[in-house]
Amino acid sequence: MNSLHWLTKTRAIFLFTLMLLTAFLIISWSSYEVARQSLNDEIEENTLPLTSDNVYSEIQQDLLKPIFISALMAHDTFVRDWVLVDREQDPAAMIRYLSEIDRRFDTIFSFFISDTTRRYYDPKRILETISEQEAKDRWYFQIKAMPDDKLYVIDARTDPEDHTHLDIFVNHKVRDYQGNFIGITGIGISIEKVKNLIEKYERRYNRTIYFIDKTGAVVLHGNAFKRPLNIRQQPGLGPLTTSILTVPGGGYQYQYQGKRVLLNTRLIPELDWYLMVEQSSHPMERVLYITLLKNLGIGIGVSALFLLFLWLTIGGYQRRLEYMATTDKLTGIMNRQAFEYGFQRLRASSPHDGGPLSLAIVDIDRFKQINDRYGHGVGDRVIQHIAQLIGGSLRRSDRVCRWGGDEFLILLTGCDGDEALRRLDALSQLIGQAEITVGNAVMQVTVSCGVAQHRAKEPLDALIDRADLALYQAKQQGRNQARKRDD
Numbered sequence: 001m002n003s004l005h006w007l008t009k010t011r012a013i014f015l016f017t018l019m020l021l022t023a024f025l026i027i028s029w030s031s032y033e034v035a036r037q038s039l040n041d042e043i044e045e046n047t048l049p050l051t052s053d054n055v056y057s058e059i060q061q062d063l064l065k066p067i068f069i070s071a072l073m074a075h076d077t078f079v080r081d082w083v084l085v086d087r088e089q090d091p092a093a094m095i096r097y098l099s100e101i102d103r104r105f106d107t108i109f110s111f112f113i114s115d116t117t118r119r120y121y122d123p124k125r126i127l128e129t130i131s132e133q134e135a136k137d138r139w140y141f142q143i144k145a146m147p148d149d150k151l152y153v154i155d156a157r158t159d160p161e162d163h164t165h166l167d168i169f170v171n172h173k174v175r176d177y178q179g180n181f182i183g184i185t186g187i188g189i190s191i192e193k194v195k196n197l198i199e200k201y202e203r204r205y206n207r208t209i210y211f212i213d214k215t216g217a218v219v220l221h222g223n224a225f226k227r228p229l230n231i232r233q234q235p236g237l238g239p240l241t242t243s244i245l246t247v248p249g250g251g252y253q254y255q256y257q258g259k260r261v262l263l264n265t266r267l268i269p270e271l272d273w274y275l276m277v278e279q280s281s282h283p284m285e286r287v288l289y290i291t292l293l294k295n296l297g298i299g300i301g302v303s304a305l306f307l308l309f310l311w312l313t314i315g316g317y318q319r320r321l322e323y324m325a326t327t328d329k330l331t332g333i334m335n336r337q338a339f340e341y342g343f344q345r346l347r348a349s350s351p352h353d354g355g356p357l358s359l360a361i362v363d364i365d366r367f368k369q370i371n372d373r374y375g376h377g378v379g380d381r382v383i384q385h386i387a388q389l390i391g392g393s394l395r396r397s398d399r400v401c402r403w404g405g406d407e408f409l410i411l412l413t414g415c416d417g418d419e420a421l422r423r424l425d426a427l428s429q430l431i432g433q434a435e436i437t438v439g440n441a442v443m444q445v446t447v448s449c450g451v452a453q454h455r456a457k458e459p460l461d462a463l464i465d466r467a468d469l470a471l472y473q474a475k476q477q478g479r480n481q482a483r484k485r486d487d
Helices: 001-076 078-083 091-105 135-145 193-203 238-245 283-326 335-351 367-374 376-393 419-434 460-476
Strands: 109-114 119-121 126-129 152-158 166-177 181-190 206-212 218-222 247-257 258-267 273-279 357-364 400-406 407-413 436-438 441-443 446-452 482-485
Touching: 001 091, 001 152, 001 166, 001 181, 001 193, 001 273, 001 283, 001 376, 078 166, 078 181, 091 119, 119 273, 126 436, 135 152, 135 166, 135 181, 181 193, 181 218, 193 206, 193 218, 193 238, 238 247, 283 335, 335 400, 335 407, 335 460, 357 367, 357 376, 357 419, 357 460, 367 376, 367 407, 376 400, 376 407, 376 436, 407 419, 419 446, 419 482, 446 460, 460 482
Parallel strands: 446 482
Antiparallel strands: 109 119, 109 181, 119 126, 152 166, 166 181, 206 218, 206 273, 247 258, 258 273, 357 407, 357 446, 400 407, 436 441
């Protein structure tokens, strides 16, 4: 019975543990996911757009000086008079002018293109004459054809002196005193300088920053950028290309190498490029994950302590319940339910052990007279006295229970009927010689016993009936003795 109860308790605590840990895990994981989603929403809705705005503002500031210089050149009377009055007769004067611009403003190089002669001037020399038929010169004619209110354009094209190198140019229209177009002047900015700016932005904001043109080609990026140079070919980002290139800007999400990437885009009108600002993780995500692990560790520890306390508490209550369920309250020995369970176990194991099993019924002689004469309190003391004497005479393998009223059942293992009879004779003599003090008087109580040996597969009721017949014979023959029933 104890092993069954232990198994039941273990199963109940295991299920309770599983439920508790599952509930704690669900709550902790849900809290983590809510916090992580809130962090991602904060990145997507605030942090990335703010970073994009800051980068855009800094780019504008970095381009403001070249725009100012190109505007200054476009409105310089020297340039206008050199074209309109001097008729470009002194190219050296223009070259000196451009050289002074580079020296004064620390620019990479400056240039001027005359619409009259189509000559391209830079601080070193006259490079060439531009032509509408040349693909590399089409930018000039496109800017010339732009509306009058469009005064300057920023673009990226090959360096006129090194066609393998890409530079950024600030191109400003030059007009005469009547507002007629007479050429384009401007400043060239090294692409490396812009790359250094990107590196600076990436370190400052801990983001991936790069620029794409309206075909999706990556035109500017930092040294850490190792992906394909067209977003159409980038895993996860390719399907979003059309959406990105058809709106001035927005927020997007995509998967890259198993990570979720948050992207914010913004069109930079001055360059006609898109600024791409990405973030795949946030420093707080690691903090959240560590916090989750700590919470799980704390939860498991607290759960373990709670379950240990629960185990001990349930064990205490269970032992009390088992004691109440299996023990006679008056005598402290086994009750009927526990005795029946013990008999079934012995009955199942006895054939395998090969030992005999006997049952004895012990009945207190003239117990009703004791109750009537001395009262039920004394009767209870007599029952307790007999129970103690029986218990003291039994072996560890024997079982005794209070069957009801003044009757006791004794299950004797390894005893045949004759040996059981001898043991019960000795027990009845022991009880008869014992004395019980009641007030100032001394009382002696006797018992009658009936013995029967268990037969193979015999149920408990039949065995008790045979022992009860033997008990009847003992009482009929004068009490204070034991008798055995063989048939």
